Amino acid sequence: MPPTVFNRLFLAIISLLFLLTRVKAFPANAEDGLDKQARDVLARATPAAPHWVVYGDQYVSGTTGPPAVSALTGYNVFILGFLLVEGAWDKVEEWTTLTAAQRSSVKTQFANAGIKLLVSAFGSTDVPTSTGVDPATTMANFVVQWEFDGIDCDYEDFNAFDAGDGKAENWLISFTTQLRTILPQGQYIITHAPVAPWFSPNIWGGGGYLAVDAAVGNLIDWYNVQFYNQGSKEYTTCTGLLNSSSSTWPNSALFQIAASGVPLSKLVIGKPATSGEADNGYVAPATLAGCLATAKAQGWNAGAMVWEYPGATAAWIQSVRSQSFPV
Numbered sequence: 001m002p003p004t005v006f007n008r009l010f011l012a013i014i015s016l017l018f019l020l021t022r023v024k025a026f027p028a029n030a031e032d033g034l035d036k037q038a039r040d041v042l043a044r045a046t047p048a049a050p051h052w053v054v055y056g057d058q059y060v061s062g063t064t065g066p067p068a069v070s071a072l073t074g075y076n077v078f079i080l081g082f083l084l085v086e087g088a089w090d091k092v093e094e095w096t097t098l099t100a101a102q103r104s105s106v107k108t109q110f111a112n113a114g115i116k117l118l119v120s121a122f123g124s125t126d127v128p129t130s131t132g133v134d135p136a137t138t139m140a141n142f143v144v145q146w147e148f149d150g151i152d153c154d155y156e157d158f159n160a161f162d163a164g165d166g167k168a169e170n171w172l173i174s175f176t177t178q179l180r181t182i183l184p185q186g187q188y189i190i191t192h193a194p195v196a197p198w199f200s201p202n203i204w205g206g207g208g209y210l211a212v213d214a215a216v217g218n219l220i221d222w223y224n225v226q227f228y229n230q231g232s233k234e235y236t237t238c239t240g241l242l243n244s245s246s247s248t249w250p251n252s253a254l255f256q257i258a259a260s261g262v263p264l265s266k267l268v269i270g271k272p273a274t275s276g277e278a279d280n281g282y283v284a285p286a287t288l289a290g291c292l293a294t295a296k297a298q299g300w301n302a303g304a305m306v307w308e309y310p311g312a313t314a315a316w317i318q319s320v321r322s323q324s325f326p327v
Contacts, residue, residue: 046150046189046221047076047116049265050303050325053191053224054312055120057081057090065095066106067309069113074317074327078110078309079118079152079224083142085126085135092119095146107147118189119143120152129160129171136178143183150189151179152224161198164205169212176216185219193224193270193305196235197249199257213262222266224305225257228281235281238291241269242298254295269295270305273312285319293323301325 052075056066066078080091088096095103110117121139122128128135143151153175160168172192179190198209213220227235231248235241245253251260258264271288272278283291292304304320306312318327 045186047114049222049301051077051222051268051305052303052317052321053077053079053268053270053305054309054317055079055081055305055307056309057120057123058308058310059090060310065091065098065103066110066117069109069115071310071314072113072115073314074321075314076114077116077118079120080148081120081308082123082125082154083119083121083139083151085122085128085131085133088142089125095119103147116149116189118150118152118191119146119148120154120193122156123154124156127157127159128155128175129157129168134171134175134178136175137182140179140182143188150183150191150221152191152193153179154193154224156195161204161206161208166206166211169204169206169208169215172212173215176212176219180216180219185221189221190219191222191224192220193226195226195230196245196252196257197230199225199260199262200245200249200252201260203250210260210262217262217266220266222268222302223262224268224270225254226270226307227254228270228272228278228307230281232280236283238287238294241283241291242295254300255298264300265302267300268302268305270307273306273308273316277307277311285316288320289323292320292325296324 054072054075054077056078060067066080072078080095082089083092098106107117119142139151153172155172157168160171176190183190194209198204200208201210227241231246233240234246234249235253240246240253242254243256245251245256251257254267254269255264257267269292272282275282288304304317306316321327
């Protein structure tokens with residue numbers, strides 16, 4: 001073999017070996033090589049729909065904070081209740097009693113299972129607009145400090161909303177805007193949990209949640225819409241839930257809300273796990289499964305929310321998903 005050919009072949013082999021070494025060294029897992037902060041951001045990134053959401057506020061013997069991931073098969077979001085204006089209560093308070101190592105272990109297990117961990121603010125306890133407080137900065141900092149993936153705004157200040165003067169809507173707009181200054185989009189999740197009637201047009205003097213969505217909907221990842229506790233016959237059939245609400249709360253069924261301009265992909269259908277979990281609005285899992293299948297056939301894919309664990313078991317969500325997005 002002539003020297004020049006040998007030299008070229010030798011150089012080609014050396015180059016090939018170098019490239020193979022580089023390829024082998026490149027991480028197969030996209031997270032490999034990232035520092036902790038980058039990994040945390042990736043873990044918190046907003047998931048694509050559908051969202052299968054379950055709240056947990058009850059004391060559960062032998063469990064501090066969220067349950068084991070093995071009890072949550074079929075869900076991809078767990079929301080701890082509640083963060084109040086005065087601080088952490090119930091399951092949220094339990095979370096703060098865990099050591100840093102324990103919280104890290106839970107978060108790792110949840111991330112590996114594809115489950116986001118959020119904290120819920122307010123609930124039926126706080127009426128922040130009526131009492132004239134705005135804890136957005138404090139609550140956003142709490143999310144960061146205690147390493148949640150985001151926050152759910154379960155605002156239930158009904159007196160402020162019923163007043164019809166726009167104070168409730170403006171409060172929600174300001175609160176959401178301030179949350180986002182500390183919890184950047186794509187790095188933290190922000191959800192709201194309005195009752196379905198608040199989306200009815202031409203009822204609320206301040207514009208209701210349609211006004212909130214128009215102003216800051218781009219900052220909200222999705223809505224855990226409460227289709228319950230609004231009357232014994234409200235949202236209890238597939239027709240009433242999906243296509244045509246009653247005259248009491250007009251145009252507040254799922255597709256009617258979307259027709260008012262709220263993105264369909266953000267409208268998560270919320271229901272109680274059992275008849276005992278709410279005053280009314282309960283629908284049996286098998287019936288709800290059929291409703292979801294009908295909604296999916298019409299282009300909906302946002303997911304479902306349930307109140308609450310441990311009544312809302314893995315079996316509940318697996319039944320509800322069975323005809324549309326089976327586990």
